[in-house]
Amino acid sequence: MFVRICSAVIFASLLLSGAAQAQAQVQAQVLAQVQFQPPQTSFRSLFKVPDPRGEFVRLCAPHMVGRWAHPETVCGCLHDYAAATVEDADLREALLRGISETGVPTIESAWVPASKQSEIGPTFTKIAKPTLQCMFEPATNQ
Numbered sequence: 001m002f003v004r005i006c007s008a009v010i011f012a013s014l015l016l017s018g019a020a021q022a023q024a025q026v027q028a029q030v031l032a033q034v035q036f037q038p039p040q041t042s043f044r045s046l047f048k049v050p051d052p053r054g055e056f057v058r059l060c061a062p063h064m065v066g067r068w069a070h071p072e073t074v075c076g077c078l079h080d081y082a083a084a085t086v087e088d089a090d091l092r093e094a095l096l097r098g099i100s101e102t103g104v105p106t107i108e109s110a111w112v113p114a115s116k117q118s119e120i121g122p123t124f125t126k127i128a129k130p131t132l133q134c135m136f137e138p139a140t141n142q
Contacts, residue, residue, distance in 0.1 A: 053076065053079050053080070056075065056079050056096055056099075056100055057072055057075045057076050057079065059100035059101070060075035060078070060079075060099055060100045060103065061075050063100075063101075063102060063103025063104075064103050067103070068135070074134055074135060075099070077133075077134035078099055078105075078131065078134050078135075079096065079099075081130040081133070081134055082095075082105065082127045082130040082131040082134055083095055083096050083099075083127070084130075085126050085127055085130055086123055086126065086127065088116065088119065088123075090112055090113055090116055091107065091112060091116060091119060091120070091123050093111075094107045094108070094111035094112050095107055095123065095127065097111060098111070105124065105127060105131055107120050107123065107124075
């Protein structure tokens with residue numbers, strides 16, 4: 001009788017371990033299918049374009065730290081208002097470069113094509129008022 005009971009227990013444990021092993025294999029297959037699904041990424045996230053305004057403020061602000069109480073506000077204002085008054089892309093880019101490198105509106109002749117170098121003076125005249133407003137009244141432009 002004892003042998004029959006032991007045999008039944010061994011048989012039942014083998015039977016249950018086989019079922020558990022089969023269930024584990026099924027779970028492993030399900031997990032493998034879930035884990036190896038291709039990630040859902042958007043085309044836009046693959047080629048993230050940096051924020052030009054944010055980059056400008058990041059480069060400009062260190063030059064403004066000792067001069068103004070809120071350097072990020074002044075730099076953002078210069079980008080949004082003073083540089084926005086310049087219609088020509090080459091002159092605007094040169095102006096933004098000058099501000100981000102020095103902290104003051106600057107345009108080097110070498111940064112502008114020779115055909116547009118005569119427009120540097122009138123560009124400064126055009127940006128004078130918004131630049132002064134940004135530097136001395138930045139809160140009113142926001």
